[in-house]
């Protein structure tokens with residue numbers, strides 16, 4: 579079965595933006611009493627859940643028989659050719675504290691390859707997207723990674739560990755390296771947003787351990803279509819399900835990878 583990606587893409591954009599409008603409206607009256615705890619420093623709200631239910635209801639008929647992997651409650655992907663991979667609210671801690679960015683992230687995988695990605699960043703009202711062999715866009719304008727070729731001239735994004743501290747020593751070393759040897763390190767609190775900001779050239783590079791497929795699937799596709807390179811900490815392709823990701827513009831990737839690989843894997 580093959581589907582019309584242009585038609586699907588337009589519908590996914592509309593769905594992500596509608597979910598984002600709901601999230602924006604809910605934030606205005608959000609109270610900290612509405613937080614539930616999933617694990618150490620891992621929070622969920624009725625907004626994450628309702629956003630996922632809404633997205634599921636919109637996507638389920640678009641490709642009959644597609645699987646769906648959502649962060650909050652849905653996992654139906656075994657044996658499916660097409661799979662939606664969805665984070666209904668990436669950046670829940672930011673959302674809880676009334677701070678941007680936070681995003682809606684919807685990706686589509688076909689036979690284990692990403693074919694479509696949409697990330698809607700609610701705060702700036704920016705929709706990042708790509709599908710098929712198209713370039714990447716933000717709000718209708720083509721985007722491209724930066725051409726900065728040295729780590730010393732780069733701005734680096736990452737996510738700090740908050741519940742899984744198994745690699746904290748190596749991570750701290752990597753942070754010190756980049757603090758001393760780059761333009762600086764940023765922790766925005768939304769991995770999907772970090773990755774699309776690499777795609778647009780705001781950041782040169784991004785790395786994080788312990789992310790989940792829904793944090794990265796859509797944005798990695800957008801980044802590749804914008805000329806970016808992505809791998810796991812050993813240079814392989816297991817960066818969606820493998821809980822390790824290194825992403826960068828093409829020019830700086832070799833140097834950035836060798837630093838992260840060396841510090842994080844030895």
Ligand code: IPD
Pocket residue numbers: 665667668669670671737738766767768769770786788789793
């Ligand atoms: C989180 C964000 C954050 C990253 C965390 C993720 P959530 O997603 O992407 O930047 O550091 O590891 O879990 O929980 O807000 O959807």
Ligand code: CA
Pocket residue numbers: 665667668669769792793
């Ligand atoms: Ca997430």
Ligand code: CA
Pocket residue numbers: 626649665666667668669670
């Ligand atoms: Ca989430």
